[in-house]
Amino acid sequence: MERKKKNKLVKASAVTKSTLRTVSPLQTYVLHLICGLGLASAFWVAHNVYSVNLIGNPAQTLRLIWVIEAPIVILLYSVFRQNPSQCSYVKAVARGFLALPFGAIANALGAIVLGAPIGIKYFPGTLNWSLLMSALTFVPAASVFGSSWTEWHRIFAQTKPIDNIDYMICLPAHGAVIGSWFGAWPMPLDWERPWQEWPVSVTYGSIAGYLVGMVASFGILLFHGVRQRVKGD
Amino acid sequence: MPSAKREPSRSNKITTHSKDHAGHIFGVDSLPMIEKLQQYNGMLEKVVDVLESQSLPGGLHENTLLLVMGDHGQTINGDHGGGSAEEVETSIFAMSMKKPAPSFLWELDNSSCRLDLVMSRSFACGCNSAGLFSALSGLLDGWCCWSVPSREPVFRPLQCPVVFGSEIRGLGYFLHIEVARSASAISGHQRKYVLGLLAETAMLGGRPSYSSGDASHQLCGGVEVKVEKESKLSRSDSVKAKWFSLQLKRKDKAELDFAVTVSALLGLPFPFGSLFCFSIGRVNPVLYALATGIWKQTSYNVGDPQSPSNLEAWMQNYVDVLCINSWQVKKYIDVYSASSVIGFSNEDLLHVAKLYAQAEENWLHTLNNLALCKSGSCYASLGSLKRQIVLYSDFLASVAELARTKWTEFNLKRMGIGFGIMLASMFFHLLVILRVDKLCMVSFTSRSSSRISFGLIFSCIIVAIRAVSFLSNSFILEEGKVANFLLATTGMLYLRHSILRNKMVLEALAFLLLISILKLVIELGVSKQGVDSAFLKMSLSWMPCIDKDSPFWMYVADSIPMLALFALNYMLYQSIARSLCQGISKYIVSGTILSHMLITVHWALESNLLTLPLVLKGIRGDYIPRIIYAIGVAQLLSLALVRLFEEDVASDWEEKIVNKTVGMLSAWSPTVVILSGKQGWFIMRFKSLKQDSGIGTAGILTLNTSSVTQWSLFATCLFFCTGHWCAFDGLRYGAAFIGFDEFNLIRQAILLTIDTFGFSHILPVFGLPFLVVYRYTFGQAEKKKKFFFLQLCQVYLIYGLVMATTVTFTIICVALQRRHLMVWGLFAPKFVFDVVGLTLTDFMICVASLFYFGPL
Numbered sequence A: 001m002e003r004k005k006k007n008k009l010v011k012a013s014a015v016t017k018s019t020l021r022t023v024s025p026l027q028t029y030v031l032h033l034i035c036g037l038g039l040a041s042a043f044w045v046a047h048n049v050y051s052v053n054l055i056g057n058p059a060q061t062l063r064l065i066w067v068i069e070a071p072i073v074i075l076l077y078s079v080f081r082q083n084p085s086q087c088s089y090v091k092a093v094a095r096g097f098l099a100l101p102f103g104a105i106a107n108a109l110g111a112i113v114l115g116a117p118i119g120i121k122y123f124p125g126t127l128n129w130s131l132l133m134s135a136l137t138f139v140p141a142a143s144v145f146g147s148s149w150t151e152w153h154r155i156f157a158q159t160k161p162i163d164n165i166d167y168m169i170c171l172p173a174h175g176a177v178i179g180s181w182f183g184a185w186p187m188p189l190d191w192e193r194p195w196q197e198w199p200v201s202v203t204y205g206s207i208a209g210y211l212v213g214m215v216a217s218f219g220i221l222l223f224h225g226v227r228q229r230v231k232g233d
Numbered sequence B: 001m002p003s004a005k006r007e008p009s010r011s012n013k014i015t016t017h018s019k020d021h022a023g024h025i026f027g028v029d030s031l032p033m034i035e036k037l038q039q040y041n042g043m044l045e046k047v048v049d050v051l052e053s054q055s056l057p058g059g060l061h062e063n064t065l066l067l068v069m070g071d072h073g074q075t076i077n078g079d080h081g082g083g084s085a086e087e088v089e090t091s092i093f094a095m096s097m098k099k100p101a102p103s104f105l106w107e108l109d110n111s112s113c114r115l116d117l118v119m120s121r122s123f124a125c126g127c128n129s130a131g132l133f134s135a136l137s138g139l140l141d142g143w144c145c146w147s148v149p150s151r152e153p154v155f156r157p158l159q160c161p162v163v164f165g166s167e168i169r170g171l172g173y174f175l176h177i178e179v180a181r182s183a184s185a186i187s188g189h190q191r192k193y194v195l196g197l198l199a200e201t202a203m204l205g206g207r208p209s210y211s212s213g214d215a216s217h218q219l220c221g222g223v224e225v226k227v228e229k230e231s232k233l234s235r236s237d238s239v240k241a242k243w244f245s246l247q248l249k250r251k252d253k254a255e256l257d258f259a260v261t262v263s264a265l266l267g268l269p270f271p272f273g274s275l276f277c278f279s280i281g282r283v284n285p286v287l288y289a290l291a292t293g294i295w296k297q298t299s300y301n302v303g304d305p306q307s308p309s310n311l312e313a314w315m316q317n318y319v320d321v322l323c324i325n326s327w328q329v330k331k332y333i334d335v336y337s338a339s340s341v342i343g344f345s346n347e348d349l350l351h352v353a354k355l356y357a358q359a360e361e362n363w364l365h366t367l368n369n370l371a372l373c374k375s376g377s378c379y380a381s382l383g384s385l386k387r388q389i390v391l392y393s394d395f396l397a398s399v400a401e402l403a404r405t406k407w408t409e410f411n412l413k414r415m416g417i418g419f420g421i422m423l424a425s426m427f428f429h430l431l432v433i434l435r436v437d438k439l440c441m442v443s444f445t446s447r448s449s450s451r452i453s454f455g456l457i458f459s460c461i462i463v464a465i466r467a468v469s470f471l472s473n474s475f476i477l478e479e480g481k482v483a484n485f486l487l488a489t490t491g492m493l494y495l496r497h498s499i500l501r502n503k504m505v506l507e508a509l510a511f512l513l514l515i516s517i518l519k520l521v522i523e524l525g526v527s528k529q530g531v532d533s534a535f536l537k538m539s540l541s542w543m544p545c546i547d548k549d550s551p552f553w554m555y556v557a558d559s560i561p562m563l564a565l566f567a568l569n570y571m572l573y574q575s576i577a578r579s580l581c582q583g584i585s586k587y588i589v590s591g592t593i594l595s596h597m598l599i600t601v602h603w604a605l606e607s608n609l610l611t612l613p614l615v616l617k618g619i620r621g622d623y624i625p626r627i628i629y630a631i632g633v634a635q636l637l638s639l640a641l642v643r644l645f646e647e648d649v650a651s652d653w654e655e656k657i658v659n660k661t662v663g664m665l666s667a668w669s670p671t672v673v674i675l676s677g678k679q680g681w682f683i684m685r686f687k688s689l690k691q692d693s694g695i696g697t698a699g700i701l702t703l704n705t706s707s708v709t710q711w712s713l714f715a716t717c718l719f720f721c722t723g724h725w726c727a728f729d730g731l732r733y734g735a736a737f738i739g740f741d742e743f744n745l746i747r748q749a750i751l752l753t754i755d756t757f758g759f760s761h762i763l764p765v766f767g768l769p770f771l772v773v774y775r776y777t778f779g780q781a782e783k784k785k786k787f788f789f790l791q792l793c794q795v796y797l798i799y800g801l802v803m804a805t806t807v808t809f810t811i812i813c814v815a816l817q818r819r820h821l822m823v824w825g826l827f828a829p830k831f832v833f834d835v836v837g838l839t840l841t842d843f844m845i846c847v848a849s850l851f852y853f854g855p856l
Helices: A003-009 A025-049 A058-079 A089-113 A123-145 A149-157 A164-183 A198-223 B018-026 B031-053 B104-108 B121-125 B132-147 B161-166 B168-174 B191-200 B229-238 B254-266 B285-296 B308-339 B346-375 B381-407 B412-443 B454-469 B473-477 B479-501 B505-526 B531-542 B551-577 B584-606 B614-620 B623-645 B653-676 B681-699 B704-721 B733-737 B745-767 B769-773 B781-816 B823-852
Strands: B065-069 B089-096 B117-119 B178-181 B185-189 B218-220 B224-228 B242-249
Touching: A025 A058, A025 A164, A025 A198, A058 A089, A058 A123, A058 A198, A089 A123, A089 B479, A089 B505, A123 A149, A123 A164, A123 A198, A149 A164, A149 B479, A164 A198, B018 B031, B031 B065, B308 B346, B308 B381, B346 B381, B412 B781, B454 B479, B454 B704, B454 B781, B473 B479, B473 B823, B479 B505, B479 B704, B505 B704, B551 B584, B584 B623, B623 B823, B704 B745, B704 B781, B733 B745, B745 B823, B781 B823
Parallel strands: none
Antiparallel strands: B065 B089, B089 B242, B117 B242, B178 B185, B185 B224
């Protein structure tokens, strides 16, 4: 899936080892809860305020969702940025926003390679879907790690999360990607249901995967014990 | 509607499909289905109104017979095509504008307790309602009232759509109503339905209430409906139209009998031989009686239906029809068993012939009787006529039974044997793979770690997903896309892996690019058009302002394949120049380059890019392809000869293998390319095939499985990108005649096979050694060589196993779906393609093994 591509876009750079803000399970819980509520509220707004839904107007709904979800994610994850002494909050937020289009490109390319339809008709759907996917997978890592190649490599290529914030980035992102992969499976079936159209079932899959990933991340942090990163690891 | 008001022609037919569609998409229980049914209700009511308004004696529709029938039933989910009762049984509504048919209809099927004739309209809902489905809805209303005792039990046809809608499930059962008739009453058994209804509404303790609509309509006993025949008949005097709902089974009754019955009615010849099952039907007595009642009787007295002369005349008529019917069926059976390869068995034929002879004999006897009867009383022949009908019916029924067993049933034993062979072959593959693996382990202990790797599991999962997806017909239809999806997934994982190792990233990206091109081509190819026009369309969709017929775009579309071919030639030339190929391989590769040049010239000539003098045009047709074939054959022969006479030099075996592979591929490619025509895309692909092999070679870090899986997926994608699909109209018959104008079965079959399976089966098999050859560069030469051949052996085995697995699942799917409506359109071609592909692959693997494996 798409996760491998992300690394290409981030220039490798040296990482300064430094202390990391510790994240307690409570903070994890709050963060994931707010992210989940953000998604839910986005759906609520789409349904009740603009009276659009994912099946009928996928592009508009997806745009609403990512417009609401991306700032929440960026603002929240920027709090837990790496070496906060050298990197201000504003900078973390800025790089989060900067990462949004790049992640969208990576996700869109991945989707197209996997068989997403190309054409003017599908363009808005693909664009908004990939922006949403970027907000779910790419942006948190960008906010937290910036352009640190080794960290990206560790999270996405090696899948070796070490401390809490790693889990909080890694699991939901992988969940979203794997979820959208599975979400693509009903598409070829000949049921002729409207939700089998291109971005709809995939979006459902990715959101479901994202939620599962968040629950898993919280669960791991809660039950697996809080492993703090040892200095100089 | 307008045609109903106009002068009617002899027969009119209107076919609708939307109800079937609604059932398929939304299911039987759904709201759209109900809406559709109600829409048809309305339409039918209008039609019936028009017909009734003109059905008076002398009216336009005095003699009209309205038949409304489905061609099949459906399950609750809306599927059909299977063998279950609810799928093969369908209902038919027949309406004649004449006075009711005589009651001797009832006498005909006395022997069977399950009558074709289900109910008349008066039986169902009283006489106050018009409309075809009012019978249905009236009945359903009645049941509703029955189960809700407090409700005022009034028949309100078409006024409670909710009830009607919510009882659609009941409607299905209604069509399966079991009806028995005694001399005095009709009994409709709806025990199951009523009990279900009661259970659903939690009214199991309720008591029956009597409907006020009709005294004769008694709902007694909870499970039976009894209607006095006398009252029905007396009341039906006032009914102009007479409704019959006939329950017919498709396989042995409905369509089988329907065709002959209607043709008997219309006075047309019975259908003979056009479709098997239509030729052996029996003229349905009830339908025939209903209709002949219209046409025969001008002054028909309903109150005296037992009028002997009428009855006898009708029976006589019916026996005549049955006689012709039986004679024709017998003749058909004779002709069939004389001409068919696998006909009926002898004893079956004897049995049928005996029945027919018996019936004929009896008929002669009856005729004699009848001749006597002309002089005297005619009543005596009634019994013999009945007997005659029974005899003919027996004969026809036995023929139908025989035909059903022979024509509509599959040989389960053979299917089981074939499936067993596939399973055994898979098992054998696995065993040998494990054994080879063990051998590898023994010779190279260094590799013993991590036997169950991620790659192994992943490739197993991929193969399993692909195999299981064949169980769904949607996935069979979209097989190319699904294979591409899986291939892209492996490509993504591969990219991830290479990023993890920080090497070969570029190759992985190139591989992904290649996959996306493949996907694009598959999507374009799906539109069942040549790639040329697809390419044009694509460029048009990108640049909509450009005129489609503009010569510039034609020119571009023509020249792109040639450019691709030039690029390929350049690569081959480079490989010669780098002296990768030596000796005979060099000549072979140069032969390939020559062939490619010739192909380019051929295309240029065909596409009228260059205006050539007439002299040259004379050559253009056949010579160039033939030269190319000749070069290909010569290359193959020389390769084989070299293989036979080469001396074994252990030192440079690795290069030799590469040379051989390149030589083999290049020997095959021109033939395949020219056959595949101008689909320049996959020449690009062929180029990238090598590129891919470059990736594959160095990049495989886990066990072979993942790369082999990738390879086989790649082969599948190639099949679809080259414009083929798994149907017989997907064969590109034009390819068989490139270079030859006249037809020769064997030659053309070979060419067609090479075209169809060339890129997807032949080339990948010969290209497989690329996967292994660059992999291991450690150890001493001798050991390495042995290890290499073990690996190659294993790679071929795994490739065979992957193919066998998918084919096995295709077989399972086809076996399960053998009753499916689309079995000949979808499953059987898929089965044939897969099995031929598997056979060809196995054969090619044998050839390749002979070719590659030197004496160890």
